[in-house]
Amino acid sequence: MAGARPEAHIARTMVSTFRLYLLRAAYLMVSVFLVTQIWPLLFHHRPWSLMHGVAVCLLAAMAPLMLLGLRYPLKMLPILLFELTWKSIWLAAIGLPLWSAGHVDADTWETIKACLMGAVIFPIAIPWPYVFANYLTPRGDRWRGPAAASAPARSRSEATAA
Numbered sequence: 001m002a003g004a005r006p007e008a009h010i011a012r013t014m015v016s017t018f019r020l021y022l023l024r025a026a027y028l029m030v031s032v033f034l035v036t037q038i039w040p041l042l043f044h045h046r047p048w049s050l051m052h053g054v055a056v057c058l059l060a061a062m063a064p065l066m067l068l069g070l071r072y073p074l075k076m077l078p079i080l081l082f083e084l085t086w087k088s089i090w091l092a093a094i095g096l097p098l099w100s101a102g103h104v105d106a107d108t109w110e111t112i113k114a115c116l117m118g119a120v121i122f123p124i125a126i127p128w129p130y131v132f133a134n135y136l137t138p139r140g141d142r143w144r145g146p147a148a149a150s151a152p153a154r155s156r157s158e159a160t161a162a
Helices: 006-013 017-043 050-071 077-101 106-125 128-136 156-161
Strands: none
Touching: 017 050, 017 077, 017 106, 050 077, 077 106, 077 128
């Protein structure tokens, strides 16, 4: 990694054991909820509206991905970022307007509580320096052109020495 700042390399690779356990706790929390509350709906339900069925199936599909996060907490960060994003959007676009208009029923209140819990816990558990170093600051993958060689890329100094 010629020319790379050492602190960038550390942020890209180092996440404390404590932070890994926080991530695993977040994945486990979501998994338990999805397996106990969403999966039973797939087997015992009344006819659903189209979008309700889509939402339940999307949430059910997240359960095995969250369980995979227990084994690979850093590799599965995008699914946790997705979870944080949709909950934040729901709170801002649906929950807050309903609450400010005084139209929150018991089901809506339960959804608000669940989304708020995720919107508070996930930003604490997510290793933000790792996210920035691995997802936002590196160059993106190529859009077109020939496939990269199967051998690892060599630095400029290695290429000129060969």
